Amino acid sequence: MTSYLVLEAPNGPDRDHKTTRFIADRFVWLALIAPWLWLAINRLWLATAVVIIALLLAGRVSILAGFEPVGLLCGFAIGLITALEGRDFLVRHLIRKGWKLTSVVSAPDLSSAEDIYFSGLSETAETAEQLSQPVWSPSPQNRGDKNFVNDPAGSFLFDLNGRR
Secondary structure (H helix, E strand, C coil): CEEEEEEECCCCCCCCCCCCEEEEECCCHHHHHCHHHHHHHCCCHHHHHHHHHHHHHHHHHHHCCCCHHHHHHHHHHHHHHHHHHHHHHHHHHHHHCCCEEEEEEEECCHHHHHHHHHHHCCCHHHHHHHCCCCCCCCCHHHHCCCCCCCCCCCCCCCCCCCCC
């Protein structure tokens, strides 16, 4: 099972929830291999610049005699940290931009997570605003309607015993 973080747009979800984002909280293989590329794809520009500088420094260290394993391990550590925590970086970045974390859904895949989340939304709040309210008109007695019969038994053809 994977946990999916559900984020809604800064100006609120649209009617069809097309702006609602589901972000899987799991390991990112691309971030392990090329952390700078994954960060750039997700538009985390500052983190991309920091990772590129750190990878360049790790590459320079690995050139030095006796420091080859240190440079390689630093590069691998940067990739591993980005692969493990990259989605958290992305979620925190979106929250700072105004997105709202509304829920965390645990599901085997994305379509199941969407089904679980959207089935839990209450549509009654939206439909309650859209329902038309009945229009109450004054009773015929108060209006002075000519068709109103002031009959003590009511305007029935038969009384309660079934007689005319």
